[in-house]
Amino acid sequence: MESRKSIDVTAIGLMTVICLVWAMQQIGLKATEDLAAPIYQIGIRSGIAAACLFAVVALKGGTIPLTGRVALLGVVAGGLFSLEFLLVGEALRHTSAAHVVVFLYTAPIFAALGLHWHSPSERLSTLQWGGIALAGAGIVYAFLAPSGTPDEAVRWKSLLWGDGLATLAGAVWGLTTIVIRTTRLSAIPATNVLFYQLAGAFVVLTGMAWSTGQTQFSISMPLIANLVFQTAIVSLASFIAWFWMLTKYRASQLGVFSFMTPIFGVLLGVVLLGEHLAQEFVTGACAVITGIVIVSASPWLVQVIVSRLLPIVRNQFHQFTGRAL
Structure with a gap:
């Protein structure tokens, strides 16, 4: 079988677009939350996307088992996926989209921790432990925004609750990754x-929306446009493109670029939604994103240092000292 190749200009361009799309999903949900509850929107988009995906697989002659052990594992993955987006939907009701996208994308940290204890081949290096410590410190610091006046204190508690839900969603996403892996x-x-996850989200989230009275649906162009974007672009096109790239390029190198999603999310939240970011959050977010990059890119960074930077250092040392390093 042909080995997967290193990232190139095409891969970088596609990953940039995919990360931008993934960042936009929180922005779209936050912008239209007054027209329809986020969990209701996610449930609807997941149901439509699951039906479309099932039809595509059937037309291509494939099958998706709906009974048996694999299907049962699919139910577990779907349940975790549903819980993740239930937490995301609730987080968006209390905190900003910028906060949600940063804390949600702590998922690689939780996945790395779980896989470290489960699989000997997934043991974390000293550098990766440093990245986890940095991300953890960033999360704690980002939670330390000042409360100010009593009114601001109430608002701060709501933001803190939303931030906590978003972080918990990241942990559930990490657990989902562990289950699948x-x-x-x-x-x-x-x-x-993907079908199991989308189908599970449709059943759980629409059911939750109905049971909690979050079924308001004010038909309007912004809401319809957002649902079309969430269904066709986020739930289908972006994930199909992502899975295709995983068959062509090295997953470890692709994962490095996932850090662009929280960066895009923060920028879009400020530009499109006018969200205000406390200095504590910005500082903490930078630490979180840096930690994620270290954990995700550690093997690749070591390879680059050994194969490219170390020879340059050796050559320069030899030129200046006349000795081999």
Whole structure:
């Protein structure tokens, strides 16, 4: 089988677009939350996307098992996916989209921790532990925004609750990754796993929306446009493109670029939604994103240092000293 290749200009361009799309989903949900509750929107988009995906797989002659052990594991993955976006939807009711996208994308940290204890081949290096410590410190510091006046204190508590929910969503996402990586789900087509997740989200989130009275749906162009974007671009096109790239390029190198998503989320939240960012959050977010990059890119960074930078250092040392390093 042909080995996956290193990232190139095409991969970088596609990853930039994909990360921008993933950042926009929180922005779109936050911008239209007064027209329809976020969890209701996520449930609707997931149901439509699941139906479309099932039809595409069937038209291509494939099958998605709906019974048996694999399907049961799919239910578990779908349940975790639903819980993740339930937490995201609730977080968006209390905090800003910029906060949600940063704390949600702590998922690689939680996945790395879980895989470290589960699989000997996934042991964390000293550098990666440093990245986790930096990200953890960033999360704590980002939570330390001053409360100010009593009214601001009430608002701050709401923001803190939303930030906590978003971080918990990141932990659930990390757990979902562990389940997929360590079970038979890793051996089935990625489109099947995506179907299980989307179908689970449709059932759980629409049910939750109905049971909690969050079914307001004010038909308008902004809401319809957002649902079309969330369904066609986020739930289908972006993930299909992501799975295609995983078959062509090295996953470790692609994962490095996921740090662009929280950066885009913060910038879009400020520019499109006019969100105010406290200095504590900005500083903490920078630490979180840096920690994520260190954890995700550690093997690649070491390879680059050893294969490219070290020879340059040796050459310069030899030129200046006349000795070999």
